[in-house]
Every structure is written in C-alpha cells, then in structure tokens.
Amino acid sequence: MGAYVERFEDALPTKGKVDEVRRELDAAGVKAVLSCWIDLFGQPKTKPVPIEDFDDLCMGKGPQFATHSISFVPELTPADPDQVMVPDLDAVYVCPWDTSIAIIFADLFHEDAPYNVCPRQALKRAAAKAKDKGYLGFAGVEPEFIVMRYDENGQPVKAIDDEPAGGPDLRRQAFGYDVEYSLASMPFFSVVIEMLNGLGWELHDVVCEGGYSQFELDFGFTDLVEMADRLVFLRILLKEVAKSQGMFVTFMPKPTQGDWRSGAHINFSLQAADNPGTNLFGSKSDGWSKTAMAAVGGLMAHGEALTAITCPTVNSYNGLVPRVGGFEGGTVTWAPTNITYGHNNRSAQFRLPQNRYCIENRAADMCMNPYLAFALTLTAALDGITSETDPGAPTDRDLYSMTDEEFTELGIKRLPRNLFAATEALRADPIAEEVMGPVMLKSYLAYKTDEWERYHQAVTDWEVREYLRLF
Numbered sequence: 001m002g003a004y005v006e007r008f009e010d011a012l013p014t015k016g017k018v019d020e021v022r023r024e025l026d027a028a029g030v031k032a033v034l035s036c037w038i039d040l041f042g043q044p045k046t047k048p049v050p051i052e053d054f055d056d057l058c059m060g061k062g063p064q065f066a067t068h069s070i071s072f073v074p075e076l077t078p079a080d081p082d083q084v085m086v087p088d089l090d091a092v093y094v095c096p097w098d099t100s101i102a103i104i105f106a107d108l109f110h111e112d113a114p115y116n117v118c119p120r121q122a123l124k125r126a127a128a129k130a131k132d133k134g135y136l137g138f139a140g141v142e143p144e145f146i147v148m149r150y151d152e153n154g155q156p157v158k159a160i161d162d163e164p165a166g167g168p169d170l171r172r173q174a175f176g177y178d179v180e181y182s183l184a185s186m187p188f189f190s191v192v193i194e195m196l197n198g199l200g201w202e203l204h205d206v207v208c209e210g211g212y213s214q215f216e217l218d219f220g221f222t223d224l225v226e227m228a229d230r231l232v233f234l235r236i237l238l239k240e241v242a243k244s245q246g247m248f249v250t251f252m253p254k255p256t257q258g259d260w261r262s263g264a265h266i267n268f269s270l271q272a273a274d275n276p277g278t279n280l281f282g283s284k285s286d287g288w289s290k291t292a293m294a295a296v297g298g299l300m301a302h303g304e305a306l307t308a309i310t311c312p313t314v315n316s317y318n319g320l321v322p323r324v325g326g327f328e329g330g331t332v333t334w335a336p337t338n339i340t341y342g343h344n345n346r347s348a349q350f351r352l353p354q355n356r357y358c359i360e361n362r363a364a365d366m367c368m369n370p371y372l373a374f375a376l377t378l379t380a381a382l383d384g385i386t387s388e389t390d391p392g393a394p395t396d397r398d399l400y401s402m403t404d405e406e407f408t409e410l411g412i413k414r415l416p417r418n419l420f421a422a423t424e425a426l427r428a429d430p431i432a433e434e435v436m437g438p439v440m441l442k443s444y445l446a447y448k449t450d451e452w453e454r455y456h457q458a459v460t461d462w463e464v465r466e467y468l469r470l471f
Contacts, residue, residue: 001225002088004124008112011086018058021089031100035087037108038120039071042369060086073117073443083108083115091229096195097240105229116439119371126375136271137378140221144262146214149247158213159247160185176210191241210260228370251366254318261319261335264366269358282357296341297391298384303339304425310364310373314455317418322400336362339413340395347399375435423448
C-alpha cells in the first residue's frame with residue numbers, strides 16, 4: 001500500500017505507476033473506475049468516472065467531495081473547501097462480477113493535508129508510527145454473515161433453509177458444518193469461491209456456521225491496510241453476488257434472538273520491520289514469545305475502548321452473552337464475554353489459537369470500520385509492548401461457568417454490556433485520540449451516543465409483552 005504522507009503532493013503517484021496501472025485496466029476491459037474513500041463507519045463512497053479520466057483521477061484532479069455533508073462529521077461548514085481523494089494504485093480491484101468496473105481505494109486530503117476524518121489515513125498513520133518503532137502489523141479476519149431473501153409476502157427469511165413457511169416446527173440437523181446444507185449453499189458459494197480465488201486471496205474454506213443460512217469465509221492474512229481494503233471489498237462482492245441470485249446478505253450480528261451471533265474475529269500478528277516474514281509472536285519451536293504476551297497485555301488494557309470500535313452497534317452487544325435459549329445444538333453462545341485471554345479459549349475476548357501464532361480478538365463483527373479497528377488494535381498492542389504490560393495468567397476455563405466472585409478474585413472484567421458502556425470507555429481511553437485524532441473521535445462519540453439515545457426512544461415488542469398487562 002502507498003505510504004502515509006503529510007502533504008498532498010507527496011501522495012501523488014509517479015507517471016510510470018499511473019501508466020502501468022492504466023495498461024492493466026485497459027487489458028482487463030475496464031470502462032469505469034470507482035475511486036472509493038471510506039467514511040466514519042467504514043462504508044465506501046465514490047463518484048464513478050470513465051476510464052478516459054483515469055490519469056486526471058490519479059493526480060488528484062478527479063471528483064471532489066463535501067464529505068462533511070453526508071458522513072456524520074459536522075465539524076466543517078458549507079463554506080469550507082471540499083475534500084480531494086488520491087487513489088492508492090496499490091489497492092486496485094477489478095470487479096469480478098463486472099470486469100468493466102474497477103474499484104480503487106483512496107485517501108482523502110483537505111487543504112493539502114490528510115483529512116482528519118479519513119479512517120484509511122488514520123490506519124496508515126498508525127502503521128507508519130509502528131514501522132518507525134520496528135514493527136509491521138498483519139491481520140486475518142473471519143467474516144461471518146447470513147444469506148437471506150424476501151418471501152412472497154415481502155418478509156425477510158433465511159435463503160439457505162428448507163423449512164416450509166408456516167409448516168410444523170420439526171427438529172432438524174444443526175446447520176453448522178452440515179453436508180446437506182453445505183451442498184445447498186454451493187450455487188451461491190461456487191460463484192464467490194471462483195471470484196475470491198481469482199483475486200488471489202488464498203481462500204481456505206467456506207463454513208456453514210451455527211445459524212441457518214449463516215456462513216464464514218476463511219482466507220489468507222496480509223498487512224493491515226490491505227486487509228481493511230479486502231473486508232470492504234468483500235462486503236460489496238458478497239452483496240453483488242447475492243443480488244444476482246435474488247438474495248441479500250446481512251452483516252447484522254443478531255437478526256433474531258435465536259440466531260447465533262455473526263462475528264468477524266481479528267487474528268493479529270506483528271513482524272519485524274527490518275526482517276519481514278518473521279512472526280514476532282512465536283513459532284512452533286519456541287512457543288509464544290514475550291512480545292506476544294506484552295501485546296496481549298496492551299490489548300486487554302484497552303479492551304473496553306477497542307470494543308466500541310470492533311462491536312460498534314446496539315445490536316452487537318446482544319451477541320456478547322454466555323447463553324441464549326433456542327439454539328440448535330445447545331444454549332452456550334461461544335461468544336466472548338470477558339476481557340481476558342486463554343489458550344484456545346473461545347469464551348475469552350482474546351484467544352491464543354493452537355494452530356497459529358496470532359492474537360485472536362473474538363469481540364468483533366462485520367459492522368466495524370476495519371481501518372479504525374486495526375489502527376486501535378495495533379496501537380494498543382504496541383502500548384503493551386512498550387510498557388512491557390503483564391497480561392497475567394491465562395484463563396483456560398469456561399468463562400460461562402464461572403461466578404462473579406471468581407471473576408472478582410481473579411480480577412477479570414466483563415466486556416462492555418452495551419454500546420453506551422463501550423462508548424464511554426472509548427471516550428476515557430487516551431489512545432483513542434492518539435489513533436483517531438480529536439475531530440474524528442468527537443464525531444464518532446457524538447454519533448454513537450446519539451445512536452444509543454435513539455435506541456432508548458424506541459418501544460420494543462419485548463417491552464410490550466413484558467409490561468403492558470403486568471403493571
């Protein structure tokens with residue numbers, strides 16, 4: 001990915017690079033380019049341009065944006081200058097569902113400097129600081145989602161589900177890992193698999209998850225900026241494939257009470273800047289390193305604030321609970337509930353997996369802004385390494401079965417129980433402003449506080465059933 005720079009003119013690519021990418025796009029048959037900047041919540045925004053305008057686009061002479069008018073960042077006024085995007089020519093994706101279109105991820109500038117509410121710039125800045133300290137950050141993510149469709153009454157229902165509408169409630173084989181349902185999903189996933197393999201993402205498998213029509217994709221890891229770009233592109237790709245087959249994809253963590261939570265576990269690791277390819281978190285011969293343990297300590301110290309970014313919606317917290325009735329195959333959620341770590345312990349926020357040397361943060365979902373999530377993860381881990389933070393002993397126990405007295409005795413904190421608690425933790429954590437800057441942090445906190453307040457203005461069906469006749 002292009003490096004973080006402080007001046008607009010330094011971000012512009014060389015003519016040789018522009019010509020090289022233009023030749024590749026022409027060879028692929030690209031007719032239109034969507035150069036995408038990322039808003040506060042991780043959503044891509046663009047103005048399509050014809051390929052004939054590609055050279056001007058790359059030199060910052062393409063479309064400009066009044067981002068402050070649409071992206072929840074009210075610090076600028078209608079009288080302020082627009083933002084200018086510079087495409088990152090190391091982040092070019094020809095759309096496999098329509099090769100006449102290319103998506104290129106871009107960085108926003110404002111008055112010749114990086115725009116202070118550009119999440120991609122925030123991640124690049126954090127990565128540059130880490131590199132100055134001798135570290136390169138990497139991540140793999142396990143995206144989970146539910147494939148749905150609309151029934152004849154216009155109601156959303158599970159797309160990969162053979163239960164007849166209005167039929168008897170019969171016990172069925174659990175969806176997770178099931179061969180029958182894996183086969184039923186292949187008309188959708190054969191297209192997705194071909195596309196992801198064409199992108200060179202090293203797709204390893206597609207998983208039927210616990211909820212009906214719920215799936216997980218496992219593919220290779222890469223550096224933090226590229227992985228964030230991949231996640232944004234993946235969200236677009238999955239939705240486009242689903243639409244082509246009369247379905248849609250939701251990344252909402254908990255669409256119904258009985259659904260398993262859809263997460264997006266972040267598998268984070270560090271390499272040495274002067275020796276790329278060497279995992280600083282451990283190896284089969286040496287086990288987990290001191291660097292890894294200090295990084296765990298840093299992540300735990302900032303775990304509450306981090307959760308405000310990685311679990312960013314009211315709905316996210318409906319899934320971070322130990323047990324829910326009505327699941328196929330049991331009642332425990334397999335979701336993280338406490339800020340601790342363990343060796344292969346899936347009930348902890350941070351897991352040290354048995355088959356790879358990375359730190360897995362299980363308290364994350366696909367609603368997150370991956371650029372901010374990775375930037376905060378990297379900064380928290382480095383804070384732990386710099387401070388030699390001791391994470392304490394691992395919690396290699398079932399956290400769902402432990403008592404409040406045991407948590408108190410061991411000093412184990414519960415994950416934030418709702419968006420308000422997480423948002424207040426983000427407000428109080430000093431690394432939040434270091435990563436996001438004061439303007440972006442203020443905008444994020446303002447919107448999430450408003451989201452929480454609007455949620456509490458709604459009267460839910462549960463409240464009506466619970467209280468209407470009881471009192």
